[in-house]
Amino acid sequence: MALMRCDEELIQLYVDGVLHPAEAALVEAHLQECRACRRQAGFYKSLYWDLGRAAGLAPEPPQEPEALADLLLAEHRRGEEPEAPPATTWDFATLWLRANPAFTRPARAVSSLGHIGAEGLRRAEGLREGLRRPGKWPRWLWRKGGG
Amino acid sequence: MDRDASIIQLCRQGHRAGFARLVEAYQERVYRTAYTFVQHREDAQDLTQEVFLRTVRAIDSLDSSRPLWPWLRRVTTNLALTYLKQRKGHLSLDELPEAALPTSGPSEPSWTRVDLQRAMAELPPLWRMVLTLRHQEDLTYDEIARLLELPVGTVKTYLFRARRALRARLGSEGGDGWR
Ligand SMILES: [Zn+2]
Numbered sequence: 004m005a006l007m008r009c010d011e012e013l014i015q016l017y018v019d020g021v022l023h024p025a026e027a028a029l030v031e032a033h034l035q036e037c038r039a040c041r042r043q044a045g046f047y048k049s050l051y052w053d054l055g056r057a058a059g060l061a062p063e064p065p066q067e068p069e070a071l072a073d074l075l076l077a078e079h080r081r082g083e084e085p086e087a088p089p090a091t092t093w094d095f096a097t098l099w100l101r102a103n104p105a106f107t108r109p110a111r112a113v114s115s116l117g118h119i120g121a122e123g124l125r126r127a128e129g130l131r132e133g134l135r136r137p138g139k140w141p142r143w144l145w146r147k148g149g150g
Numbered sequence: 151m152d153r154d155a156s157i158i159q160l161c162r163q164g165h166r167a168g169f170a171r172l173v174e175a176y177q178e179r180v181y182r183t184a185y186t187f188v189q190h191r192e193d194a195q196d197l198t199q200e201v202f203l204r205t206v207r208a209i210d211s212l213d214s215s216r217p218l219w220p221w222l223r224r225v226t227t228n229l230a231l232t233y234l235k236q237r238k239g240h241l242s243l244d245e246l247p248e249a250a251l252p253t254s255g256p257s258e259p260s261w262t263r264v265d266l267q268r269a270m271a272e273l274p275p276l277w278r279m280v281l282t283l284r285h286q287e288d289l290t291y292d293e294i295a296r297l298l299e300l301p302v303g304t305v306k307t308y309l310f311r312a313r314r315a316l317r318a319r320l321g322s323e324g325g326d327g328w329r
Pocket residue numbers: 008009010033037038039040041
């Protein structure tokens with residue numbers, strides 16, 4: 004009694020634990036009688052397990068922690084200066100994040116920007132060439148602007 | 151007061167120890183996540199630095215009762231997306247290049263973690279990001295969709311294709327072993 008055809012996506016979702024219990028029961032019944040899908044399920048179980056540990060394969064950060072901490076302290080002090088620099092004005096991505104209640108305290112001045120979202124990011128990208136302080140940005144942000 | 155709250159407080163007050171602890175707690179995690187997304191050491195470092203600079207600029211508005219990692223992960227993801235859109239050139243962010251498809255079926259019954267890393271690196275960047283956010287960060291499909299500003303259906307499609315591509319690359323119908 005074939006309740007379900009072989010369906011790789013369902014097998015993936017089943018192993019991922021995101022199926023509704025009724026759907027999961029159908030997949031389980033199918034797995035009982037289908038060797039090929041059992042193999043697939045076994046593969047995906049192994050794959051997910053390994054993917055969960057794949058971060059360990061990325062290299063160590065090359066930058067000295069002390070140097071980064073000093074840079075951040077300097078950035079903080081620069082932000083405290085009475086004459087605020089213009090860089091953050093253009094920084095829509097951060098403004099959007101700051102305006103997002105999931106991350107920030109409510110009732111900030113920037114909240115009037117609302118959910119700029121993707122549009123804000125695109126605008127921030129478009130304004131890239133107008134950045135006055137390219138040195139503060141990663142190379143890839145101003146490379147094409149000729150900075 | 152938990153670690154993140156005290157880090158935020160110290161940073162707001164301009165204590166060097168706050169920035170040192172922030173870096174100590176999160177530099178490696180941010181860098182490794184950025185590297186997984188962009189697969190390029192130098193650019194991952196630039197991204198990491200920018201993530202921390204933005205965090206410092208936003209420090210006054212961060213909610214110190216919430217953990218810092220979701221914020222850092224979000225900034226890292228947004229910056230990586232911007233970076234990938236800039237870098238892509240003729241390469242698609244969500245299609246598998248022909249060259250990455252295996253020419254013949256896999257012969258080994260299982261894979262090493264280096265094989266996995268290599269296969270991951272060959273995935274289209276958006277597939278890799280979705281896969282990482284699901285299996286490394288344990289985000290739900292809905293959370294991934296919100297983070298990447300994609301429809302949930304697209305997230306599911308990318309996940310399905312990414313996993314299937316890894317099976318085509320690493321899987322073996324002959325064995326069930328894994329290490
Ligand atoms: Zn089957």
